[in-house]
Every structure is written in C-alpha cells, then in structure tokens.
Amino acid sequence: MKTELNYTQAFQQLQALVKQLEQGGIELNELTEKVEQANALIAICEAQLKQIEKDVNKASEPPKAKAKRKKE
Secondary structure: OOOOOOHHHHHHHHHHHHHHHHHOOOOHHHHHHHHHHHHHHHHHHHHHHHHHHHHHHHHOOOHHHHHHHHHO
16 A cells, blocks of 8 residues: 555545445455555544644644744
8 A cells, every 4th residue: 555645545545445345346355455455544544634633733823832832
C-alpha cells in the first residue's frame, strides 16, 4: 500500500473497498487482504486528520499563546 496517499485518495480507495465488501464482490480467500488494506487506509486517514487538527489548533491560537509556546 502506498503511504504517499493524501486523505482524499485514501478515503476514495477505502470507499471502493467498502463497496466491494457490501456487494459481496470479494472472494473469501481475498477477504483478509482487503481488510488489511482497509485498516492501512484508515490509519492514513486518521493520521492526516490528526495532523490537520494540530495545524488548525496551532493556527487559531491567540498571538500571546504562540509567543509563550515559542519561549518554551
């Protein structure tokens, strides 16, 4: 699995896997592989969302809080 995927790419691939699972389009012997792929895609999405949350929180800090954090 490519770890260079951005959030949108990972989410789209995850949606496609879920659709395959829901439609029963996956052979039983492929199921474990597909579940592992889904878990990897979920991890990519979660990591990118956490990073975005940190960036947003950092950007929305009042100027005094930013200055104080730089001193520490």
